[in-house]
Amino acid sequence: MNGKVTLKEISQMAQVSPSTVSRVINDYPNVSQAVRERVMTAVRETGYQPNPAARSLALGKSQVFGLIIPKSAASVCADPFFSYVIQGVAAACKAYDYVLSLVLFHTIQDESRSVGRILSQQMLDGVIMTATQRDNQSVYQLLDSGIPFVLIGQHDSDQVSFVDSDNQAGAYTAVTHLIRMGYQRIAAITGPLNNLAAVQRKQGYLQALADRDHQLDEAMVAEGDFTEVSGYTAMRKLLPQRPDAVFISSDLMAQGALRAIYQEGLSVPDDVALVGYDDLPPAAQTNPPLTTIRQPIKRAGQTAVETLIDLLAHGSEPPRRIILPTELVIRQSCSATRPLIREVMH
């Protein structure tokens, strides 16, 4: 139908100046009722929509936020974590009247070259990025570019604003729970250790063991990369050590671990207890349902948007560092009865 009627044409139809039309469509005061109505009529009749590019140009801002997810295609699809991040960010953008522009990087080479292009292809008022490898350059590129910028997850640089959950505390809680339940040989499957969150969760695990005088056995720790398959592989590596419980740094890896355990004909939680991390819906649908650490992922997305708006309003200094709490969710993948049995056995 329309698509190309301009403000000037409206102004002619309504017999007023362009300035006045602008005032009307932006709801400014100081326009007489009569004129306002004449303009609104013309707007309605023509289906006029202001041209966003022109508006951005005049205003010097676009009302668009970018969300950058530097992950391989496969991971983004397979890991519901990203669905929730996207969802949270999208919802908050909408609530605050921003448009969301989504950028998925597929390969790492892709990545560093692309940050510049993203910024030049589109006028973005700010950027949110999910955490990435520790040595990744994109963070510095964004920092250098001067664009307001919030990371979901942490980074080594202390200049970045970020939103994250308390990884170490979450892991600590999970492992402490296992210890309290009486498990003795507690293994761990970590995320990729070039990822800060993975490191922090591992530290929580180690700390919990240390605080309760449990021995650390290096062979009881296997590194995964947050994928289902890596959980499977790691668990196969761990099984010969005969752990009676495993703390796993993501639910998705826990699903892989489950596969490996069943394949050996063992049962959960009787032979091996499991605690996961994330508490995304699939966690409740495994068999048995997973005990896990709930991360408020959607809320992190939302908070990231709010933080970005804060940066826009009050400047990027000092960087905001927001840590959201986690929560232990108890389901059936570690037995509630086990400690009783143990005590009887003593």
Next chain:
Amino acid sequence: MNGKVTLKEISQMAQVSPSTVSRVINDYPNVSQAVRERVMTAVRETGYQPNPAARSLALGKSQVFGLIIPKSAASVCADPFFSYVIQGVAAACKAYDYVLSLVLFHTIQDESRSVGRILSQQMLDGVIMTATQRDNQSVYQLLDSGIPFVLIGQHDSDQVSFVDSDNQAGAYTAVTHLIRMGYQRIAAITGPLNNLAAVQRKQGYLQALADRDHQLDEAMVAEGDFTEVSGYTAMRKLLPQRPDAVFISSDLMAQGALRAIYQEGLSVPDDVALVGYDDLPPAAQTNPPLTTIRQPIKRAGQTAVETLIDLLAHGSEPPRRIILPTELVIRQSCSATRPLIREVMH
């Protein structure tokens, strides 16, 4: 660092006119080598990035495509289908040098009000939308707006360009497979019947039964809404009819059905065989792995982008109607040995 150096400043630094700078940064011919280098130097020194809003305004296009997913927050997160659509569209956008803007509608009220706002908030060169309820107005709004527009999934209107997979044929293949395997009491769990794809799959089911002279029993068909929970509920409704096989219109619902079956202490495929639809990765990770109909979802996303570019280049008439093939993927959720057993029993 930068962020606000303009073309005009570059032109002063390089002692040339703005027109020439524009020519250089857009790689036009007819610029002397000397001048070109002077300009490039200035660009490099300042870290100049052209302002995308100004460019869009001058060019009359933005290089931005919108992807609209009119779904509740919950479904988008829980159903990997959408991850794959997003992934496919994002990858293709990047390949063709478009920026992707993502819009998730959370509620239906949201939806119809919003289409107009989306178009006015951002300058979009085209829109891709995933299928929605049949009576939904958004499609007509988009059509009316005149913006180039491709639907992923079909619609009643014959004016829309769309990309879809062959739902009816896929379902037909699945059910025929079950019949060939010797199953007799074949039930179905459909998607929400206000969704065209759901209807087409149901029709494929009915057709396959009819073609092989199987009786249709209304009580053997239950309607779900593509969610896990609805699969669970539907399966519970179906179980009293003692089906020996069920065709389920999405893998996610099949997972729910599995839960219901296990809860009754029955086994798959010995008591009930299952065929799903989609073949997203979770399908291979269920226990047992799901036989299912593979839909090329990522490719549909990619094709949608390509179609949109085609519309841009050659106009929207006539509407493009693209149907992608599906494929039967055989795994363990329906027994390969069953027909033999049956024949022995006869």
Next chain:
DNA sequence: CGATATTGTGAAAGCGTTTTCAGAATTCTA
């Protein structure tokens, strides 16, 4: 009722690009 504050309106100058047009400088042709 004249002076002053307030409200309503339009002209015009941006915002940062691209592009058309014309003119200047260079190269080619015979």
Next chain:
DNA sequence: TAGAATTCTGAAAACGCTTTCACAATATCG
């Protein structure tokens, strides 16, 4: 080597909006 063809370059007008400024019209005050 004169003329024509070609290659470079810049001035200026768009693109469609917002906003400042000035001014007219109206309302308010003592």
